[in-house]
Amino acid sequence: MASISLSLATISSSKALLSHQKTSSIASLKPHDKTLSHSILGTSLIRPTTLTTTRGKASSPTTKITCSASSSSSSPLPSALLFDCDGVLVDTEKDGHRISFNDTFNEKGLGVTWDVDLYGELLKIGGGKERMTAYFNKTGWPEKAPKSEEERKEFIASLHKRKTELFMALIEKKLLPLRPGVAKLVDQAFAEGVKVAVCSTSNEKAVSAIVSFLLGPERAEKIKIFAGDVVPRKKPDPAIYNLAAITLGVDPSSCVVVEDSAIGLAAAKAAGMTCIVTKSGYTADEDFLNADAVFDCIGDPPEERFDLAFCKSLLEKQYVS
Numbered sequence: 001m002a003s004i005s006l007s008l009a010t011i012s013s014s015k016a017l018l019s020h021q022k023t024s025s026i027a028s029l030k031p032h033d034k035t036l037s038h039s040i041l042g043t044s045l046i047r048p049t050t051l052t053t054t055r056g057k058a059s060s061p062t063t064k065i066t067c068s069a070s071s072s073s074s075s076p077l078p079s080a081l082l083f084d085c086d087g088v089l090v091d092t093e094k095d096g097h098r099i100s101f102n103d104t105f106n107e108k109g110l111g112v113t114w115d116v117d118l119y120g121e122l123l124k125i126g127g128g129k130e131r132m133t134a135y136f137n138k139t140g141w142p143e144k145a146p147k148s149e150e151e152r153k154e155f156i157a158s159l160h161k162r163k164t165e166l167f168m169a170l171i172e173k174k175l176l177p178l179r180p181g182v183a184k185l186v187d188q189a190f191a192e193g194v195k196v197a198v199c200s201t202s203n204e205k206a207v208s209a210i211v212s213f214l215l216g217p218e219r220a221e222k223i224k225i226f227a228g229d230v231v232p233r234k235k236p237d238p239a240i241y242n243l244a245a246i247t248l249g250v251d252p253s254s255c256v257v258v259e260d261s262a263i264g265l266a267a268a269k270a271a272g273m274t275c276i277v278t279k280s281g282y283t284a285d286e287d288f289l290n291a292d293a294v295f296d297c298i299g300d301p302p303e304e305r306f307d308l309a310f311c312k313s314l315l316e317k318q319y320v321s
Contacts, residue, residue: 087260087280181298
């Protein structure tokens, strides 16, 4: 039995921790100054703290605990590790995609600006083209926009193409860094022969740029990308995860997904996959009740939150925060 050290798993005070085979629950976990050590489904729970979100302000106090999980070497590894892109690999939304949308609107003289709060609401719609279409349908189309539905589709596509070009320029300059622990977890998967893919509603060129420039070409050539319009329906529809499982030749139940949003979580679970949420700036307050585990990030040592061994353990046990 190998002892795997994992830190800062977020678990609500009265939620049950479920096993696929049996259910075990905690009546209550309350923050206190002393070390709490309690064995639940083979997991040691230690040291509650308080979460600070990436929005620059502290969230309401929540019980956070370091997990030290025991994992048997005979337990099956995930067949595939599937990452969302925006908010998981890189926290791109506020200072990446939003800025690129606004620069595009400004270049075209549309008189439209998406502020931080508005963009947070728009993120509930999967896909940039779909996001713009929904916004203009609700608020009114710009005067420079065409009138027919078909011409408007072409107009939206042209806006999205330019937005992607501006976003890729940001990525190529490496102005947006990888989130902590991403490269580590990818390397652990490669070392164990676990397939790695990125499944995103974003444009394929933008996702490829993130993977290539920030993870590096050696990793990029081993990572399969499913993105943009490769499927007709975007998250929360499970189509992109279904496609990934079919293409990679793996059973959905043996896949572990890393997502950051409620719509991404819904897509992964609808595909029958295990899903870990790493909260991002825009998603910290979303409902992740159905997630198998919830963290603030993946994390690198000595601030590591979880690793491949934890992903492996979730194929046998389900942790609900």
